[in-house]
Amino acid sequence: MRQIETDVVIIGGGATGAGVLRDCAQRGMRAILVEKDDIANGTTGRNHGLLHSGARYAVTDCHSAVECIQENRILKHVARHCIEDTGGLFITLPEDDPDFQQTFVNACRRAGIETKILTPAEALRVEPNVNPRLLGAVQVPDGTVDPFRLTAANILDAEEYGGRLLNYTRVVDLVINQGRVCGVNCVNVKTGEKIAIYAQQVVNAAGIWGQQICEYADLSIRMFPAKGSLLIVDYRVNGMVINRCRKPADADILVPGDTISLIGTTSEKIPYSDIENIRVTPDEVEILLAEGEKLCPIMAKTRVLRAYCGVRPLISLGDDPSGRNISRGIVLVDHGDRDGLPGLITITGGKLMTYRLMAQMATDAVAKNLGNTQACTTAVRPLPGAGHDDVYAPQVSIPVSGSAKYRHGERAARFLADDKKQNAVICECEMVTRGEIEYAVHNLSATDLVDLRRRTRVGMGPCQGKICACRAAGIVSELTGEDDALNSIGEFMQERWKGVRPILWGDALREADLSYWLGNNLLGYQQLPSSDGTGNLTTNDVCFMGKMDKEGA
Amino acid sequence: MLNLLDTSFDHCIKCNVCTTRCPVAEANPDYPGPKQAGPDGERLRIKNPQLYDEALKYCTNCKRCEVACPSGVQVGTVIQRAKAKHGGFHQGPREFILSHTDLVGTLSSTAAPVVNVATGLKPVKTLLDKVLGIDKRQSLPKYSRQTFRAWFDPDRQTKFERKICFFHGCFTNYNDPTVGKHLVAVLNAMNIGVTLLKKEKCCGVPLMANGFFARARNNAQLNLGQFADKLNDNNRVECIIATEPSCAMTLRDEYPEVLQVDNYALRDRILFASAFIARELADGNVPKMKPVNLRVAYHSPCHLIKQGGVIHTMELLNGIPGLEVVMLDQKCCGMSGTYGFKKENYQTSQRIGEAVFDQLTTMDVDYVVTDCESCKMQIEMNTGYKVLHPITVMAQSLA
Numbered sequence: 001m002r003q004i005e006t007d008v009v010i011i012g013g014g015a016t017g018a019g020v021l022r023d024c025a026q027r028g029m030r031a032i033l034v035e036k037d038d039i040a041n042g043t044t045g046r047n048h049g050l051l052h053s054g055a056r057y058a059v060t061d062c063h064s065a066v067e068c069i070q071e072n073r074i075l076k077h078v079a080r081h082c083i084e085d086t087g088g089l090f091i092t093l094p095e096d097d098p099d100f101q102q103t104f105v106n107a108c109r110r111a112g113i114e115t116k117i118l119t120p121a122e123a124l125r126v127e128p129n130v131n132p133r134l135l136g137a138v139q140v141p142d143g144t145v146d147p148f149r150l151t152a153a154n155i156l157d158a159e160e161y162g163g164r165l166l167n168y169t170r171v172v173d174l175v176i177n178q179g180r181v182c183g184v185n186c187v188n189v190k191t192g193e194k195i196a197i198y199a200q201q202v203v204n205a206a207g208i209w210g211q212q213i214c215e216y217a218d219l220s221i222r223m224f225p226a227k228g229s230l231l232i233v234d235y236r237v238n239g240m241v242i243n244r245c246r247k248p249a250d251a252d253i254l255v256p257g258d259t260i261s262l263i264g265t266t267s268e269k270i271p272y273s274d275i276e277n278i279r280v281t282p283d284e285v286e287i288l289l290a291e292g293e294k295l296c297p298i299m300a301k302t303r304v305l306r307a308y309c310g311v312r313p314l315i316s317l318g319d320d321p322s323g324r325n326i327s328r329g330i331v332l333v334d335h336g337d338r339d340g341l342p343g344l345i346t347i348t349g350g351k352l353m354t355y356r357l358m359a360q361m362a363t364d365a366v367a368k369n370l371g372n373t374q375a376c377t378t379a380v381r382p383l384p385g386a387g388h389d390d391v392y393a394p395q396v397s398i399p400v401s402g403s404a405k406y407r408h409g410e411r412a413a414r415f416l417a418d419d420k421k422q423n424a425v426i427c428e429c430e431m432v433t434r435g436e437i438e439y440a441v442h443n444l445s446a447t448d449l450v451d452l453r454r455r456t457r458v459g460m461g462p463c464q465g466k467i468c469a470c471r472a473a474g475i476v477s478e479l480t481g482e483d484d485a486l487n488s489i490g491e492f493m494q495e496r497w498k499g500v501r502p503i504l505w506g507d508a509l510r511e512a513d514l515s516y517w518l519g520n521n522l523l524g525y526q527q528l529p530s531s532d533g534t535g536n537l538t539t540n541d542v543c544f545m546g547k548m549d550k551e552g553a
Numbered sequence: 554m555l556n557l558l559d560t561s562f563d564h565c566i567k568c569n570v571c572t573t574r575c576p577v578a579e580a581n582p583d584y585p586g587p588k589q590a591g592p593d594g595e596r597l598r599i600k601n602p603q604l605y606d607e608a609l610k611y612c613t614n615c616k617r618c619e620v621a622c623p624s625g626v627q628v629g630t631v632i633q634r635a636k637a638k639h640g641g642f643h644q645g646p647r648e649f650i651l652s653h654t655d656l657v658g659t660l661s662s663t664a665a666p667v668v669n670v671a672t673g674l675k676p677v678k679t680l681l682d683k684v685l686g687i688d689k690r691q692s693l694p695k696y697s698r699q700t701f702r703a704w705f706d707p708d709r710q711t712k713f714e715r716k717i718c719f720f721h722g723c724f725t726n727y728n729d730p731t732v733g734k735h736l737v738a739v740l741n742a743m744n745i746g747v748t749l750l751k752k753e754k755c756c757g758v759p760l761m762a763n764g765f766f767a768r769a770r771n772n773a774q775l776n777l778g779q780f781a782d783k784l785n786d787n788n789r790v791e792c793i794i795a796t797e798p799s800c801a802m803t804l805r806d807e808y809p810e811v812l813q814v815d816n817y818a819l820r821d822r823i824l825f826a827s828a829f830i831a832r833e834l835a836d837g838n839v840p841k842m843k844p845v846n847l848r849v850a851y852h853s854p855c856h857l858i859k860q861g862g863v864i865h866t867m868e869l870l871n872g873i874p875g876l877e878v879v880m881l882d883q884k885c886c887g888m889s890g891t892y893g894f895k896k897e898n899y900q901t902s903q904r905i906g907e908a909v910f911d912q913l914t915t916m917d918v919d920y921v922v923t924d925c926e927s928c929k930m931q932i933e934m935n936t937g938y939k940v941l942h943p944i945t946v947m948a949q950s951l952a
Contacts, residue, residue: 234563235596259596303563397585399597402604425585428593429567461596463567510624511566 001194006030006164008366009184009199011171011213012206013037014044015147015352018154019359019378020203020366025161026381027367027374032197033155033163034186036170036209038451040151043207044352045454046310048230048264049257050241051075051083051143052353055090055115056248058107059100064329065111067354072141074356074379080386081409082150086256088142088241089118089127091134093294096246101136104245108140115140127240129296142241144257147352148454149407152444153383160384165445169195174202174216174344181217181335181343190484201366204346205358207313208275214346219339221315221346225275229284229309230264231292231503233302234462237261242295251291258406259430259461260305263292270311280307280502303507305462306499315349330354332361336369345369385409391416396423396433403431407457408439415439426475427468429461434475441479448488449473450495464496466515470523490528493519559810562631564624565592571618571628576885577611580904584611587618590635591628598635605639611901612636613889614762615855616802630810633761642764647685651891652763655755658696658727665696688899692934694728694926701730705737705749713746717829718783718790720776722800723755724926732796732926735948736826742840742951743833748790750779756800759891761811773814776804780819792822794829796944798857798924799890801825805860825857826944827865827924834872841952844875849946850918852881852909852932854925855889866924866943873950879918884908888931903935910935922946 010020013035024031035041054068076083092101101117108115116139123130123137130137155165168190175183175198183198204213211223236256244252250266266284285307292299315331331349336342347362360376367374385408393401393416400423404412415422415435422435440446440455449465449472452458458472459465469489476485493515500512519525565588572578572586584590590609597604609632618628636642650657661668671677672693682689701721710716717740725733737747754776757769783790795801804823808814816823833839851870853863863883870878887905892898913921913936921938923929929940 236599256600259600298560301560301563397606397608399589399594399604399606402601403597406601425589428589429596431597461593462565467567467569507564507566507624514566514568 001196004032004195004197006032006197006199007370008032008201008203009034009197010203010205011184012042012204012209013039013151013155013165013167014042014205014207015040015151015154015355016044016207016347016350016358016362017203017205018151018158019355020205020347020362021163021165022154022158022161023359023363023376023378024366025158025163026377027363027372029366029370029372031158031163032199033158033165034169034171034184034197035165035167036189038167038454039155039165040148040454042209043310043313044147044151044355046308047147047228047352048253048255048262049144049147050253050255050353051145052351053088053141053143054111054113055088055104055108055138055140055142056243056253058111058113059104060247061329062107062111064351065107065113067330067357068351069111069113069141071354071357072143075145075353076143078356078379078382078386079145079150079153080382081406082146082153082383082386084144084256085141086143086240087126088140088243089123089130090138090140090243090245091123091130091295092136092245093131093134096135096244098135100247101138101245105138108138113140127238127242129237129298130242131294131297136245138245142243144241144255145352146258146407149385150352150355152455153385156384156444166195167445167451171213171216174213176217176341179341181341200343201369202344203362203366204344205348205362207348208311210313210346210348211272217335217341217344219335219341221333221348223272223348224314225270225272226312226314227268227270227278227309228265228312229280229288229307230262231285231288231307232260232262232305233299234305235260235302237296237298237302244295251288252295254292254295254299258457263288263295263299267312275311278309278311279498280309282502284309285502303462304503305508306464306496307502308499313348330358330361332358332365334365334369342369385411389413400425400431400433404433404436408436411439414443426471427456427458427461429463429468430457432456432458432468432472437472437475438479441476446476447480448476448485449492450488452476452485453492459492459496463511464500464515465493466511466518469493487528489525493525559627559630559634561625561627562592562595565626566624568623570621570623574617574621576615576617576887576905577613577901580887581611581901584608587612587628587632591618591631592626594635595631598639602639605635605641607641609636609641610643611898613885613892615885615889616859617855617885620858627810633811637764637766644764645685647687647895648763648891650685651687651894652759652765653755653768654723654727654759658723661696662698662700662727665698669695682896686896687894688896690899691894692930693894694724694930696727697730699730701726701733702749704730704734705747707748710741710746710748713741713744715744716746716748716788716790718748718750718780718793720750720753720756720793720795720800720804722795722797724797729926732942732944735942735945736794736796738948738951739830739840739944743830743838745833748783750776750783752779756795756803757807757812758799758803761803761807762890762892766812770812770814773808773812777808777814777816777819780823784819784822792824792829793819794824794826796826796924796942797926798825798854798860798862799927801862802856802860825860825862825865825924827869828862830944830947831865831868831872834868839872842874842947842950843952845873845946845950846875847919847946848877848879848917849920849922849941850879850881850913850916852886852921852923852928853883854923854928855885857924858883869943869947870922873947876946876950878922879916881909881912884912886928886931888927890927893931902931906931906935913938920946
């Protein structure tokens with residue numbers, strides 16, 4: 001068994017965990033982050049990507065609203081390249097209570113969120129696709145944030161300060177010695193290697209999975225899993241975030257994210273035992289489409305690319321059947337203080353939006369326990385990529401260099417080379433070049449196709465990996481010298497397929513059919529060995545349409 | 554920025570068939586091909602208009618992508634519109650001269666002898682090349698001393714009971730009225746009279762290719778107004794006919810799709826000449842013809858392929874006695890109207906046309922036949938063959 005010693009071990013590679021790793025590393029602590037899958041694989045990567053202004057919570061939860069607007073301003077500075085300052089609208093439709101607008105504006109004012117009331121004509125001018133039936137709109141400083149990029153940038157920065165990421169490493173137990181948590185036992189899920197990491201402080205940032213971590217120490221923290229589903233449409237139907245000006249309800253936010261728009265979310269309480277097996281139901285798809293059309297009527301004739309869902313990691317505070325009235329507030333527990341078990345800190349609740357603040361709070365607690373007096377600088381130091389240096393790449397076409405800069409900020413300079421091979425476009429929907437893939441493998445710890453997607457958007461466009469999966473897998477395998485990436489094609493396409501399945505009609509169906517013909521009949525994905533490392537053919541790894549046949553769809 | 558009129562790009566299933574059929578992508582590695590330039594690029598341009606790709610200027614608007622597309626995406630139109638919206642057209646004096654065919658035609662045909670000699674002189678060609686960027690290896694079309702309209706005698710058409718209206722286009726009017734004269738002869742031999750519009754403007758194809766959309770829209774509106782007058786029930790004019798495939802395509806398809814000028818009420822009565830004549834032949838209205846005893850190679854123009862009109866021309870040619878027709882591979886000649894005249898496009902244009910030129914050099918035919926004046930120029934400049942319009946061949950066979 002491999003043994004590692006460090007100051008802090010962080011469990012969970014979501015935005016919060018990555019933020020804690022960065023914060024610890026910047027304050028001079030030795031820190032390791034362990035993640036059972038890949039970064040941003042859980043709730044972090046399964047939400048709107050909405051950079052809240054806080055307006056959505058202003059009426060119901062002033063405290064959260066204040067946190068949001070403060071973090072909103074900070075992230076627009078330190079994570080510039082992960083954020084788009086699109087602005088947002090809260091629109092009032094004829095079926096909405098017209099008096100709510102004033103209540104809303106007053107609440108925003110109390111929370112310190114700037115608002116601007118627009119007439120329908122003004123709203124249509126700034127957002128031509130908004131429902132023309134609107135009675136009015138309020139403009140707020142909402143924006144969008146890319147959760148994958150945000151997490152990757154935090155990890156990258158942490159690593160540059162000496163932090164370490166161990167992904168695909170699952171925590172199987174807490175090491176408890178003389179009434180004190182002093183490390184974690186882990187297993188590398190790809191190789192089966194056992195690793196013991198000894199640390200003075202363990203931070204549980206595992207989100208909804210944090211309940212299991214606490215159970216290792218017989219502590220009880222009860223999570224309230226609420227499933228939220230979203231739909232992605234083919235292109236940006238809206239330029240600004242569009243919300244309904246009413247109390248938060250199902251499917252009332254339409255967010256323009258990168259090249260697409262997404263509509264969400266639903267909210268449904270699920271048993272904790274189901275958190276690994278959530279799926280989008282037909283009813284949810286119908287609600288999302290019907291409500292989305294009310295925000296932007298063009299949605300009705302826009303192709304849906306995929307559906308996905310995530311689990312909100314809320315702490316159970318009562319018997320609320322929807323989970324919506326629970327505060328999204330941050331919960332920080334030092335189990336030394338609360339449960340007499342020093343060495344373990346749980347940070348949970350909150351939102352993607354407040355990940356940095358959560359990380360700061362957790363790191364403050366860690367620092368206090370370790371006697372570290374360094375101040376937190378994450379609110380002022382820009383993340384890698386968020387700098388202002390211009391990237392000069394005249395030899396690359398504008399859509400290629402523009403997309404690269406959009407994703408990686410000034411770090412794009414590291415791969416936008418004057419080299420035809422490097423600049424070859426691999427993913428044509430999202431303009432990902434070979435150079436960018438090499439950068440993701442060498443600098444952002446991508447080892448297979450699924451990892452690569454989160455760091456580059458490979459396979460996230462309309463074709464859902466049909467054209468690029470094979471090309472990208474070849475490049476990653478060539479770079480890593482291992483077959484992981486090649487073998488991950490099946491898993492990757494399966495994951496794409498999972499998202500396409502709930503919306504399988506019209507053009508998405510035609511697209512999937514062509515994918516099937518290319519993947520299975522032409523390229524023979526079915527014959528690839530499984531990605532479990534054994535090299536055996538398993539029916540589970542059979543490419544996505546194999547699954548379709550099996551399930552009789 | 555998102556007020557989208559056309560969302561056909563949304564139906565693209567990324568099959569890449571359009572790119573495999575794009576003559577430019579095959580010849581010029583700097584052009585990313587219609588899929589990337591069209592539907593892929595459109596998603597990026599909606600996200601951020603600054604992601605517009607300069608390379609869209611290489612598109613010749615041949616429309617082969619639209620023919621190939623199994624999903625009904627108007628790829629070429631998406632590209633044209635993007636160029637228009639994002640300032641993708643260079644508009645200098647050269648573009649003005651090459652595209653304003655009726656204005657330049659009016660001026661040049663008056664001074665035809667001088668202009669024709671001048672544009673053929675080496676120093677002038679060098680000057681045009683250096684100053685305007687019109688490639689000196691290309692020969693500008695000659696102008697006719699007498700326009701087609703001046704030649705046309707409406708009095709000789711009054712005796713016919715049936716009538717059509719001929720949209721002659723700029724080339725036939727100003728540069729070479731031969732095809733127009735032959736059309737009149739052929740139709741008269743079929744007992745059909747020819748009339749002209751009271752006023753006719755350039756269909757707009759060269760204007761659109763050079764980004765003069767407002768001008769093209771004006772022309773479209775004027776022409777459609779003229780069509781409506783002509784096709785009014787009292788005149789008993791059956792339809793509008795064009796002998797130039799690009800004109801016919803523009804009048805029928807580009808007006809509504811690219812220029813958003815509605816021609817719905819008249820569209821069915823705007824026909825490419827072969828379509829009309831082939832229908833007449835099928836209905837038994839066959840003029841007296843004598844065997845021509847010729848072997849010709851037929852080159853199908855891109856814009857005729859777009860209309861699905863090649864079959865009509867083939868039927869017309871097959872109806873001519875003593876004519877042996879060899880069908881060339883359906884490759885683009887690379888000229889694309891004004892495209893091949895531009896210095897920066899010369900090499901691409903030549904490389905695209907190579908397949909056509911090469912195939913012709915291996916053949917033993919008397920003439921090349923094609924419907925398009927632009928293809929005719931390119932093939933005549935690059936092979937030893939004389940190129941005839943199908944209507945000309947038919948006129949020659951009239952007994």
